[in-house]
Amino acid sequence: MPSLLILVPLIGIIALNLPLGKFMKRLSFLLTLFFALLQACLVLIAPAEFWRQETVDVGGLLTFNLSADPLSLVLLLAIAIVIFATLLVGSETLQDDNKQFNFTNLLIIALIGMNGIVMVQDLFSLYVFLEITAIASFILISLHKDRDALEGAFKYLILSAVATLMMLSSISLLLMTTGTSSFSGVAVALHAGQNYMVLLAVALFVGGLFIKGGLVPFHGWLPDAYSAAPSSVSVLLAGIVTKTTGIYTLIRLVMSVFGFTPQIKAVLLLVGAISILVGALAALGQKDFKRMLAYSSISQVGYIILSLGTGTPLGIAGAVFHLFNHAIFKTQLFVNAAAIEEQTGTRDMDKMGGLAARMPVTGGTSIVAFLSTAGIPPLAGFWSKLIIIIALWMSGHYAYAVIAVLASVITLAYFLSMQRRVFFGTLVETFSTIKEAKAGIVLPAVILAVITIAVGVLFPYILNTFILPVKSLLG
Amino acid sequence: MNLNICLLIALTIAALWSIMHENLIKAAIALAVTSIILTTLMFRFASPLAAVFELSVCAGLITVIFMSTISLTKPLTQTEAVAHAKERLKRFWYLPVLLAAAAVGLGLAAIPLNFTIPQAPAPANVRSVLWNERQLDLLGQVVIILAGVFGVVVLFKEKVKEKS
Numbered sequence: 001m002p003s004l005l006i007l008v009p010l011i012g013i014i015a016l017n018l019p020l021g022k023f024m025k026r027l028s029f030l031l032t033l034f035f036a037l038l039q040a041c042l043v044l045i046a047p048a049e050f051w052r053q054e055t056v057d058v059g060g061l062l063t064f065n066l067s068a069d070p071l072s073l074v075l076l077l078a079i080a081i082v083i084f085a086t087l088l089v090g091s092e093t094l095q096d097d098n099k100q101f102n103f104t105n106l107l108i109i110a111l112i113g114m115n116g117i118v119m120v121q122d123l124f125s126l127y128v129f130l131e132i133t134a135i136a137s138f139i140l141i142s143l144h145k146d147r148d149a150l151e152g153a154f155k156y157l158i159l160s161a162v163a164t165l166m167m168l169s170s171i172s173l174l175l176m177t178t179g180t181s182s183f184s185g186v187a188v189a190l191h192a193g194q195n196y197m198v199l200l201a202v203a204l205f206v207g208g209l210f211i212k213g214g215l216v217p218f219h220g221w222l223p224d225a226y227s228a229a230p231s232s233v234s235v236l237l238a239g240i241v242t243k244t245t246g247i248y249t250l251i252r253l254v255m256s257v258f259g260f261t262p263q264i265k266a267v268l269l270l271v272g273a274i275s276i277l278v279g280a281l282a283a284l285g286q287k288d289f290k291r292m293l294a295y296s297s298i299s300q301v302g303y304i305i306l307s308l309g310t311g312t313p314l315g316i317a318g319a320v321f322h323l324f325n326h327a328i329f330k331t332q333l334f335v336n337a338a339a340i341e342e343q344t345g346t347r348d349m350d351k352m353g354g355l356a357a358r359m360p361v362t363g364g365t366s367i368v369a370f371l372s373t374a375g376i377p378p379l380a381g382f383w384s385k386l387i388i389i390i391a392l393w394m395s396g397h398y399a400y401a402v403i404a405v406l407a408s409v410i411t412l413a414y415f416l417s418m419q420r421r422v423f424f425g426t427l428v429e430t431f432s433t434i435k436e437a438k439a440g441i442v443l444p445a446v447i448l449a450v451i452t453i454a455v456g457v458l459f460p461y462i463l464n465t466f467i468l469p470v471k472s473l474l475g
Numbered sequence: 476m477n478l479n480i481c482l483l484i485a486l487t488i489a490a491l492w493s494i495m496h497e498n499l500i501k502a503a504i505a506l507a508v509t510s511i512i513l514t515t516l517m518f519r520f521a522s523p524l525a526a527v528f529e530l531s532v533c534a535g536l537i538t539v540i541f542m543s544t545i546s547l548t549k550p551l552t553q554t555e556a557v558a559h560a561k562e563r564l565k566r567f568w569y570l571p572v573l574l575a576a577a578a579v580g581l582g583l584a585a586i587p588l589n590f591t592i593p594q595a596p597a598p599a600n601v602r603s604v605l606w607n608e609r610q611l612d613l614l615g616q617v618v619i620i621l622a623g624v625f626g627v628v629v630l631f632k633e634k635v636k637e638k639s
């Protein structure tokens with residue numbers, strides 16, 4: 001019953017807004033926590049039949065065509081984990097009761113949107129759920145209504161509208177040429193023969209997804225949105241929203257609908273490589289903690305796209321594995337950023353120093369995340385980057401493999417610089433009395449660090465259970 | 476040049492007018508005109524229901540909402556409006572040039588558009604399409620409306636409270 005992951009949160013949000021006074025406001029946190037945990041448990045323990053049921057008829061009233069394959073399950077798990085972390089950070093950083101209530105409601109809406117994106121089987125339905133997620137994200141970014149947040153939300157809104165226009169045009173062209181909007185129907189029609197109109201449609205859709213995923217050269221909105229958003233919203237955006245709306249959707253459509261044509265592979269490889277380099281080099285020059293992480297995100301997403309561009313089963317497995325790993329360690333880094341911003345009141349790394357002495361858990365967990373991002377063994381990021389580089393080498397893309405390795409060195413450089421400026425060295429006088437962040441921020445940081453270590457150490461099991469089944473989708 | 480091409484040209488001019496005009500009320504009227512031309516095109520392409528929606532919602536309801544909102548704002552002074560227009564012209568002078576170049580390029584490329592359009596299915600009952608075939612999208616619309624409600628609450632309601 002994949003539709004449960006949409007219907008239950010929807011019923012929950014309606015119940016939360018019944019006029020029952022402050023009780024519902026208090027319940028909103030627990031209910032969102034329940035949805036995240038329920039989703040994680042279902043992904044981990046529900047049998048395969050549960051997810052395969054394509055058409056669900058709820059009392060003859062609602063007939064949905066939803067399903068979840070191994071790729072969807074990886075994303076559903078990542079969504080649950082990031083929603084959990086976002087909720088806890090939000091509960092500590094948003095003091096006002098009304099703001100927190102609106103935040104949890106919008107978080108549930110974003111959850112519904114992302115779950116829909118991951119499980120739909122139709123291009124138009126995909127568009128509808130992309131819009132749900134985008135609208136919830138705009139509002140969440142501007143939650144504090146300060147100038148920077150509104151500017152970040154506005155940039156995201158405008159570029160997202162351009163992406164939407166491109167995708168809707170693409171859907172129209174595909175509907176016109178293939179007569180259907182279902183994934184399977186469009187895929188069959190495209191494999192039967194292509195023309196200029198289909199090529200234009202594919203190019204428009206892929207271009208729209210590049211904007212949504214914040215890939216170079218469509219990344220202009222991303223650093224502003226990530227850095228200007230409230231701490232908890234940055235966790236959500238960087239952790240899962242752009243990955244689901246842009247990167248997952250791209251992987252899904254290329255795998256299941258458009259196919260790995262030589263043109264698509266060439267574009268993915270080129271955009272992936274440029275994103276890796278531009279993101280990493282731009283991250284080197286940042287002094288705002290969250291902007292540095294935003295550029296790092298662009299670079300890491302580049303790895304995913306580069307791996308996808310190989311078009312081989314190993315490359316796809318690497319892309320999906322890095323997608324999951326990146327969701328976890330980037331969420332963690334933004335949780336750490338939230339802890340620092342909350343305790344010091346600044347994001348300027350030049351004003352910090354020696355914070356690890358006063359914030360040992362934040363400092364320790366950020367080391368785990370940055371080592372994983374840089375691809376240091378035995379952490380999760382090492383294995384996914386290794387698979388990506390092997391996939392590139394085995395498919396004959398030697399130059400791209402070298403770029404991937406060299407960019408890892410740049411990644412290590414900017415994260416070492418960040419650690420030195422923020423956590424190591426002599427404690428800055430201004431922050432001599434600060435304390436470790438509150439439990440609601442420290443707890444998700446620790447859990448995410450444990451996941452990063454566990455995925456790395458249990459790599460053979462994770463690979464066989466979650467990642468390799470994705471390859472089977474290529475048929 | 477047939478009527479559809481004329482309408483498309485008029486649509487482009489009205490759309491450009493709506494985004495280029497510094498007076499918000501005139502821009503909103505131009506947007507309504509854009510919707511009316513689009514409605515005509517939809518009628519001509521045998522999509523009467525879509526045309527009715529376009530006319531009633533986009534040309535009607537949205538224009539009313541825009542007008543109401545604009546009436547609550549303070550307009551630019553004459554000097555500010557002129558300065559704003561000059562600044563915009565300075566920044567975006569290349570956009571019409573790019574548009575013209577793209578049109579000429581596409582015309583010269585002579586892209587073959589001889590693809591086969593599949594036989595259109597028999598006109599479906601709209602009620603059946605909405606309530607039986609696209610239920611998931613309809614549910615999605617409900618969630619979008621909910622998100623919109625929270626958007627209004629987050630962005631406007633608290634502001635009123637702060638002011639009071």
